Amino acid sequence: MTAASSATEFHASRLFVSWLAEQGASLAFTTYQAGKLFFVGLNSRGELAIFNRSLARVMGLAVHEQRLWVASLWQLWRFENALQPGQSHGENDRWYVPQLAYTTGDIDVHDVAVDGRGEPVFVSTLFSCLARPDPQYSLRPIWKPPFVSRIAAEDRCHLNGLAMRDGEPAFVTCVGRSDANEGWREHRREGGLVIDVASNEIVATALSMPHSPRWYRGRLWLLNAGSGEFGHLDLASGRFEPVAFCPGFLRGLSFSGDYAVVGISQQRENRSFTDLLLDQRLAERGVKARCAIQIIDLRRGDVVHELRIEGAIVELFDTAVLPGCRNPGAVGFLSDEIRKTLVLPPDVA
Template sequence: MGQGTDHPPPASSPQGSRLRCRAHGKMAAWLAASGGSLAITTYTSGKLILVSSFAGKIGYRLRPLARPMGLATRDGQLAVATRTQLLQFRNTLEQRPTPPRHGSDAVFTLDQGFPTGKLNAHDLAFGNRGLYFANTRFNCIARATPKKRFLCVWQPPFLEAIVPQDCCHLNGIGLRDGRPAMATAFCETAQPGGWREENRFTQGVLLDVQESRVVARGLCMPHSPRWHNDCWWLCDSGHGTLVRFDAATTERREVCSLPGFTRGLCLIDKYALVGLSKIRRKHVLDAPPVRERHARLFAGVALVDTSTGRQLGSLEFLTGGREVFEVVFLPGVRRPNVIVN
């Protein structure tokens, strides 16, 4: 992944080592030119990572959260799915064209919290009717509500009841025009915990939510469906690939192969930011296909030119982090801060 710069933070992960990052290739230059910044979740390390770029160097802030996974941003808001609640932050600092060298041009403070209990909430997205999330424990797409732990808005057609038993490991949701439109799951089963027993390396599916049907099969532990530039993009995670899917023809094409378990996806113009995770042999999320494809796996975020499929750069976790769940781009915010307590 080349050489780069690093900026070690004074914070430790639950794994015992400090989370340290390094930028490679064009990542630092691209992020500086974009006029924005990144927010990344790593749940095993219990961190929300805020990444900025100035003077050719990457800088980052770490904020501790309980098992953070899904992330979503819209109109000065930032939402995070944690172990037992959905947290919705709002930027309370007026943005300035040029932030002070060591200051912040956006400060996100807690605006609202939705207690959920242990739903194993994965993907998160702002839509026309509020905050939607993948309720993995109950096998459905749900909406956040202050009155209940969740409001189910859709479940896969092969399920008949809302049960708290994570049958198919529904994990990813993609919105189009503000409505849930696609979902990813590891398999088609209504058996409690069935995804752990099925061959999840070949039975992953992409589901059309509005038509309530499976539109793609044969995926390997897929995640992160996203609508961008008139087509769908997703991570075929167990193969370590970024895939483009044409809903009209059901054709899917591999855009690029990356050295990690791909999960977490954000698209900006022709660029894709793809989360990469290391995997452990014999772990429930072990993925032999990507291990066989790459001699060494990385954890961090890859920058990909989707027009060519080339990886242009990356942000690599050197220590203290083995996985990424989500990455989002914060447009117009060059040095963000999040107040978590």
């Protein structure tokens, strides 16, 4: 099945639509390269439905009940579902409206998560720290790696990923152990780390540009992007256990039941994305890096479904699963629609 959006085409594998219907969920993903937030669902005829909105350099996503947090170039947005149970907006059974934004400035927000109190926490890659939004400041740092000597706008270790556990920040990923301006670039091939936030201990080393750590079903899962591998970490030994190979640079990990949803990207033509083990793995398998959303069966490690993306979009950043939602959409910023969208409390006549 194929769907088009502007200069981009989406090609769904044969049973991708059936899988969405079985899961009773829809998907969201971001591409900062194109500045787009996408929703993937099913229309009233059971066909693939693709919806997008433009946000500058959109990256991290976090789902909390029917609320969606979205990180963009200089703001952290909170989108709320404007629909009451049983309502619809045209074909959409969830209609996200931007109701709150924190102005962060360009602090390079990567992963975003929601804690046990329903409050956001995020990775500021530029400042090499975990932080919370603040009503007065661009960010309020709450943690930094033990080897980073101070909070500075230098992207010292390329801290990028955050895993929550029991409602609190638990693990982070970074590309390299460095305390100098962009020093991580010297460690791309096998200098990646996983750090325990509570203990400050480095629990895994020798990874290649790790991204998107997530705690799910009692395991720490992550994407070893520089080798194209999805897998989990043995916390006792610090050993990364690959589960599946994906033909692209991996970023963006979420889950639905027995399945992982991952984003893969084509490789940039610059030094940061070349000379990685991924190059060798792709050549061995006789494939080129692609841009796609892939669905991996956690029980077998097979890539069972795919939504391939071709055209103007070649890089993805994050993915999210929207449970209980068939066909989501959102208000945009570039037309009068946002001016005319009014959401009132249900008890207002």
